[in-house]
Amino acid sequence: MTSHTIPHADDFRAGRELSLDHRKLGMWLFLASEVMFFGGLVGTFLHYKATLPTPEAALLDTVLVGLNTFVLITSSLMVVLGLDAIQRGRRRGLITFLGLTALLGAIFLGGQVFEFISLAGHGVTLQSSVFGSSFYTLTGFHGLHVLIGVIWALVTLMKAARGTYTAQEHAGVEAFGLYWHFVDVVWIVLFTIIYLI
Amino acid sequence: MTDIPRTTHDGRRARGYVMVFLALAAITAIELVLTQIGLAASAAGALFLILSLGKATLVVMFFMHLRQDSRIYTAIFLLPVILVLAFSTLMLMSAGGH
Structure with missing residues (x-):
């Protein structure tokens, strides 16, 4: 196909010269927008935490959430080991590690639900106080991202089982991995500002 | 990719x-x-x-x-991170004034 048959052919050539994969570029742009989204929520939480008394913070179980943090970090390891496996052409390894990723993500969500129920039992709800409102909004949106990640992991696993990914073509696995690691990074920040400081 | x-x-x-x-x-x-x-x-x-x-x-x-990836990805990711850090710092500074 000659260049005069393709609209904006020069633009396509310029993109290739940058050696950027458009799918990966799109994912990084999406993650940049997510940074701004969570940044707004984090800034709001910090402002309220610094200006208003938060006696409810004493009810937070730092050890339980610390273990949950460990679970999420472990899930990130599973994702990179899965990517490494398919890059070496080991489809079975990818399937195993994606399965473990989904399992660990589900365990994290289970821990979060347990925490929410426990706090609600102590009267901390979305409507009870500014702390409750900002806490549930921040951790809830992160939990929603984990849930989407678990579903995405299972979809990627099914595609891997069907033989979609190979050592040469595994863009879908890498895109999922970027998303999952970003969710991990967000939790590392949230764990510090909500539970440690 | x-x-x-x-x-x-x-x-x-x-x-x-x-x-x-x-x-x-x-x-x-x-x-x-x-x-x-x-x-x-x-x-x-x-x-x-x-x-x-x-x-x-x-x-x-x-x-x-x-x-090890392209520096363009780094720039895309770092710019909003810097903005968010500045925003969070300003929020804390404004809170300190209360």
């Missing part, structure tokens, strides 16, 4: 990932120990922020491969 170098020997890259994971797990364990021994609030805040920044950097650089 083929920009990750494949020149490393089989297993070496996986061992690198495990080392990063062990560092992340160790830092998390240190954080939990520090919360249990009740560090002074002023010192603890700064220390926890530094440890958190270290963990996030490890994940982004090694697990998300920004260390």
Whole structure:
């Protein structure tokens, strides 16, 4: 196909010269927008935490959430080991590690639900106080991202089982991995500002 | 998405990932120990922020491969991070005025 048959052919050539994969570029742009989204929520939480008394913070179980943090970090390891496996052409390894990723993500969500129920039992709800409102909004949106990640992991696993990914073509696995690691990074920040400081 | 170098020997890259994971797990364990021994609030805040920044950097650089990927991805990701850090700092400064 000659260049005069393709609209904006020069633009396509310029993109290739940058050696950027458009799918990966799109994912990084999406993650940049997510940074701004969570940044707004984090800034709001910090402002309220610094200006208003938060006696409810004493009810937070730092050890339980610390273990949950460990679970999420472990899930990130599973994702990179899965990517490494398919890059070496080991489809079975990818399937195993994606399965473990989904399992660990589900365990994290289970821990979060347990925490929410426990706090609600102590009267901390979305409507009870500014702390409750900002806490549930921040951790809830992160939990929603984990849930989407678990579903995405299972979809990627099914595609891997069907033989979609190979050592040469595994863009879908890498895109999922970027998303999952970003969710991990967000939790590392949230764990510090909500539970440690 | 083929920009990750494949020149490393089989297993070496996986061992690198495990080392990063062990560092992340160790830092998390240190954080939990520090919360249990009740560090002074002023010192603890700064220390926890530094440890958190270290963990996030490890994940982004090694697990998300920004260390070896195009600098354009780094710029795309860092710009909003800098803006959010500035925003959060201003929020805390404004809170300090109350």
